[in-house]
Amino acid sequence: MLQQSLDQVFHALSDGTRRAMIERLAAGPASVTELSTPFSMSLSAIGQHVQLLEASGLVTTQKKGRVRMVELKTETLIGAELWFEVHRARWERRLDRLGCLLEEEAANPETPKPGKRP
């Protein structure tokens, strides 16, 4: 996933309202009005959030008649999750090596072990 695109995705997810929309959309597609029901906010504001979500690639929309249906675009969400996986792998490798070193000198009680991993 591109750098700029990750910027947009994480920015989109940094807003609680938009995250709640994503969570709603995980249960299935919804119209803009349906998405607006949990919030005390103008429909205009909701529409702007939807536009931002679409620009970030997190949703696709399609207008049928006067209703715009919004649908989750799971590839983008997975792409963002992948960023975590890649870097988690890196730091876990490092902590593994660190763990070996610490075991070798396990006599030292001042140095706590790094957090446990599954």
Added chain:
Amino acid sequence: MLQQSLDQVFHALSDGTRRAMIERLAAGPASVTELSTPFSMSLSAIGQHVQLLEASGLVTTQKKGRVRMVELKTETLIGAELWFEVHRARWERRLDRLGCLLEEEAANPETPKPGKRP
């Protein structure tokens, strides 16, 4: 992980400079000056990014002498990744059910839909 805290974490990750810092820190702790080397940006700006990362809980810092060492706080990163896992699980279950329904309809096409037909 708390709602407001997720706001902060995703906001922190929405900036390419800060993501690059996280990626650097996945390889091990670094000082503020070390973190600044890849960027053509004032040290002050880097310091402000570090402060934001610390406020979001993505790193911890510790001043030794005149050097501030910055370290990745992996629990927070894992907490954010968990948000994806939870919601991926939800939409995957939904798509499974949808898959079953489509298979059933393909078997008994009582209500033909526009588009693809078997």
Added chain:
DNA sequence: TCAATACTAAAGCAAATGCTTGACTATAGA
């Protein structure tokens, strides 16, 4: 046909962001 519905576009606004520069403190090392 005609009113209600579902958005949408535009302008405006307060607050937040991502820098900058300049002045400052504390520490390390020759």
Added chain:
DNA sequence: TCTATAGTCAAGCATTTGCTTTAGTATTGA
């Protein structure tokens, strides 16, 4: 001690964000 280093604080500034309100357009259903 004296200076270079590492960072910090504060003010300022252009841009972006997350809303609002107002004024539309397109579509639907009675």
